[in-house]
Amino acid sequence: MATFKLGINAALYLGDTDLATLVGPTDEVWTEVTNIKDVTLNMSKGDADATTRANDGWTSTVGTLKDADISFTLKAQDSDTSFTSLNNSFLNSTTVPLAVMDGPIATVANQGLVANCFVTAVNRTESNDDLIWYEITVKPYDQQQWYTVAAS
Numbered sequence: 103m104a105t106f107k108l109g110i111n112a113a114l115y116l117g118d119t120d121l122a123t124l125v126g127p128t129d130e131v132w133t134e135v136t137n138i139k140d141v142t143l144n145m146s147k148g149d150a151d152a153t154t155r156a157n158d159g160w161t162s163t164v165g166t167l168k169d170a171d172i173s174f175t176l177k178a179q180d181s182d183t184s185f186t187s188l189n190n191s192f193l194n195s196t197t198v199p200l201a202v203m204d205g206p207i208a209t210v211a212n213q214g215l216v217a218n219c220f221v222t223a224v225n226r227t228e229s230n231d232d233l234i235w236y237e238i239t240v241k242p243y244d245q246q247q248w249y250t251v252a253a254s
Contacts, residue, residue, distance in 0.1 A: 107204050115207055116143055121245035127216045131166025132207050133183035135184045141174040143202045171241045172202050192221035197243050213250040217242035
């Protein structure tokens with residue numbers, strides 16, 4: 103039995119309802135965005151100096167606020183509803199529910215970041231010898247949580 107996960111089996115989902123109006127991620131209607139490649143979830147935490155004289159000459163650091171951004175490459179296609187939702191979020195400064203999971207969102211024990219997000223960048227690449235691709239970056243706005251799919 104495999105003890106690892108492959109990136110190709112991970113999944114990015116768009117929701118259709120603001121997460122703030124729901125009880126939790128299981129109440130959302132998630133649609134997988136399959137027209138993508140190379141998803142990156144970056145998470146970091148700020149830090150604060152907690153050093154005192156009692157630290158015996160060592161600095162002491164505590165974690166503060168968490169931050170995340172999600173970036174991915176989306177293939178340009180006619181009538182792509184995922185792109186339309188993401189581009190409208192960017193153009194209209196509205197949020198879009200997003201789940202960045204390490205596997206299918208309905209599979210027990212899969213996990214990832216779920217949040218209402220703002221699209222902060224939509225960059226289009228038009229190389230002569232390739233398809234048109236959109237490089238999209240989103241950042242969580244609210245309802246952020248690390249979600250692990252529980253058994254029902």
